[in-house]
Amino acid sequence: MRSKRIVILTEGHTNPITAKTAWAVLRYRGGDVVALFDTTQAGKTAGELMNVGGDIPIIGSLDEVAEPDALLIGIAPMGGKLPTEWKSIIVSAIERGMTIISGLHDFLSNDKDLVAAAEQHGVELVDIRKNNERDVSNRLDLREDCLRIHTVGHDCSIGKMVTSVELTNELKRQGQDAKFVATGQTGIMIEGDGCPVDCVVSDFVNGSIEKQILANQHHDILVIEGQASLAHPRYSAVTAGLLHGCLPHGMILVFEAGRKTVSGMPHIPLTPLPKLIQAYENLAALHMPSKVIGLAMNGRLLTPEQAEDERKRVQDETGLVVCDVFRDGSEPLAAAVMNLRAEIFGTPVAS
Known part of the structure; x- marks a missing residue:
């Protein structure tokens, strides 16, 4: 994603859950964002409603921003549908010469009205999800000493991407040659490369x-x-498919403390973590x-005291390191990664 003056479209959905794509871009690429577009919240700031983004304004008209170069669809709804009422806003951005970036399953390039407007204005x-993946797995030429760590989930929309990014950043901070491999639309927007696997033919x-x-x-840790x-x-x-395709040496299980049922299916209880x-x-x-090798806890539903009690409980239950990457930092998970690397490859771990 090359754009440097991005307006994120969150119309009617400016909150960290519904607009999780916006939240992640604000957290990890906030310097490229000039505004959020939401006529229902105009005049407020990203920090007020999203808990990230500080004083980045929420606007109700694209005329309020000087020379924006891209409009990014900031929501990731179930089913990946583009809200019908958003089309007029997108057309208005196209008429201003703005690139339109979307990670939805509804492809912009399949909408004849948007395509016509884009062609007219050279936009x-x-x-992000559109792909031509047609390669099968062959299990050849894998580098034996490249450590592969895979974040896996207790459920959907639980923090796997955030954990992956935070862990990668911590490993880099410690001087490790680590690389985040994005497999979803928001991760690709942040990292600039990757593959949208949920839109790949099975x-x-x-x-x-x-x-x-x-x-x-060529990196030491993925x-x-x-x-x-x-x-x-x-x-x-x-x-x-992801699990078998990436052949991880180790996994980090991400869970949300306090969540009881499957996302989008409240009649189905979550599977116990040990199972x-x-x-x-x-x-x-x-x-x-x-x-x-460890668990990452999403503790957003709990107070700090409740979160610490739950962290200790799950750590005792599983016998594995457990941390909330926001409240505790990701150093404990990075330590688990380096210990695994030493165990498998005999690589010395710095004290």
């Missing part, structure tokens, strides 16, 4: 992530973003040994 429509999911591994294994969950009745297929850990390890072991 690019960027569909036969090619394993091969698509293997291609990302091969392209990036942190591969997870998608969905093995325990989610709707989306487990992409989770399994899910065993499932991930058993499925991974069909192709190579792998183990969960």
